Amino acid sequence: MNGSREGLGPSSVDCMTETSTLGSIGETATLARIFPRLPASSAQLLGPGDDAAVLAAPDGRYVVTTDMMVHGPDFRLAWSTPYDLGWKAAASNLADVAAMGAVPTGLVVAIAAPADTTVSFLEAIADGLRLGCEEMAPTCGVVGGDLSVSPTLTIAVTAFGDLEGRDPVLRSGARVGDVLAVSGKLGAAAGGLQLLFSAGMVDGEPSVMAGVNLRTEHPELVGSQLAPTPPISDGRLAAIAGATSMIDISDGLALDARRIAAASGVALELQLAAIGGRQALDGGEDHSLLATFLPSATRPGGFREIGRVVEGSGVLVDGRAYTARGGWDPYEDWNGGRG
């Protein structure tokens, strides 16, 4: 465990000493402070500064995915530092690119923030994006973006990837007899979320101090929730090893396994002992990679066997149908407060 993976990053307290805000110095001056902190993309042929960027697509194709994070439903500023937000916005999009078997090449980032947001806060988001890319996808960088004012802090990332001449790995390719394997954590991010919503509240509101204390006591779980580090490079390795299907586990192992099963017209049978309990079945947001391989294939990178592809439909756990919705999303009940 090191600082850039599970640490807090620049604390939100530092941002309090900054007096320049997005509203006071304006978009152009703010961007001038953010740009130098953004990671460079090795696929970039023309970067920010014109009407659009230009990226290389060496094999004549590119992978595209987009994901938006909204204050309230998706994160609480009492618990997530701006550094975390940049890191997590990168991680969740990189994982979608990886799940196609592609290498992430670039991100564009649109941020809408209240006018009284300090420039340091936005710089810390940029730091999170940079260090997240450095750790998870070193050749990926930010090639463009947009900065707007909004009462609700919102971060929209679109990510691009290079298939390096391979076919994309779809959800629909699992075949009876294939081995089911996963790379990355299962249930850790959900465990962290559960901790935050139980012990991270004071008087029914998210608390900065309670969150910091929880993260110190449970860095693995809380860090996995606030700044996850999915195994991005294993997506490419899985494709090279001939993965027959793959998905990024964003909504929980059971629910995302059901998506592969439905798309492929098969059932996925999981071994509870191999995945480590029910939290691993239902917990979302780990952004781990779930893939199927021919039995003869060597599982690459961090992939470990957790089950088999069998005839039927849906998901089985230790031989019995598992139909629980899974996932646990306390943000759905968000009360609209500012915490």
Add this chain to the structure above:
Amino acid sequence: MNGSREGLGPSSVDCMTETSTLGSIGETATLARIFPRLPASSAQLLGPGDDAAVLAAPDGRYVVTTDMMVHGPDFRLAWSTPYDLGWKAAASNLADVAAMGAVPTGLVVAIAAPADTTVSFLEAIADGLRLGCEEMAPTCGVVGGDLSVSPTLTIAVTAFGDLEGRDPVLRSGARVGDVLAVSGKLGAAAGGLQLLFSAGMVDGEPSVMAGVNLRTEHPELVGSQLAPTPPISDGRLAAIAGATSMIDISDGLALDARRIAAASGVALELQLAAIGGRQALDGGEDHSLLATFLPSATRPGGFREIGRVVEGSGVLVDGRAYTARGGWDPYEDWNGGRG
């Protein structure tokens, strides 16, 4: 003037009869209703439904730009129909792709909306995206997206384009002696905005009825503001004709001309008679295309000459330096109300 260009589209009153909301039926069921309304992209190799889409990049490169629209700072729901919002989100991003000399190929669209937003409202946004693409960039479609809940309606679009083997047209290529030309309206969108903020208010708040009346009386101006139709295909034609520089006029002719001047190390001299007055100089949001051409080049498409590239810096109007900031942005003073 036809319905799809300047008309109101499905009125927001229709949406009132819908009882299904994003919050009541959830993301998956909402997306199932939206998907069939989205335009198809001819560059799409793999569309929505997997972790990411795959697009073709025939010449091994692709153009990327992103732009976010936020309720309040960027639009008012009292005046803009959801159909307008989809159309304008497409138009503003397509114009950035066109300004590089590229042909738009695809969009990804992330929308965050209040949980009580009706599904019809979101369908109307999709209709606006579809009809906007059909009118302005027929081979462009929506290849992916994301749907989130937020107290603030927010639409983030990332657009892609194909340079068809040509170099991108940058802001930095204008040379002394070049002809300055524009394609598209100048000042119409700003004129519409001024009308809305003067006669479209009742008791200091944006009024639905006053907005509808204004649009009926001044369809050209108000339509240009709420659902602009920039000359997207002229971007490609300009590149083929050898445009030396190009920009999309989003912040006003003078301000965006200054950007070409600064990037190219030259001055741009405009003829007031050719552009039609000061509103044309300062008014933003037309998303018209401003380009420079060699004097010997034939101006393609709708491009008309409005000045020359000369030695110096900044912008001259009828021979005198023009340094006004330009633009007029009443949204900056948005009071946070819901109108």
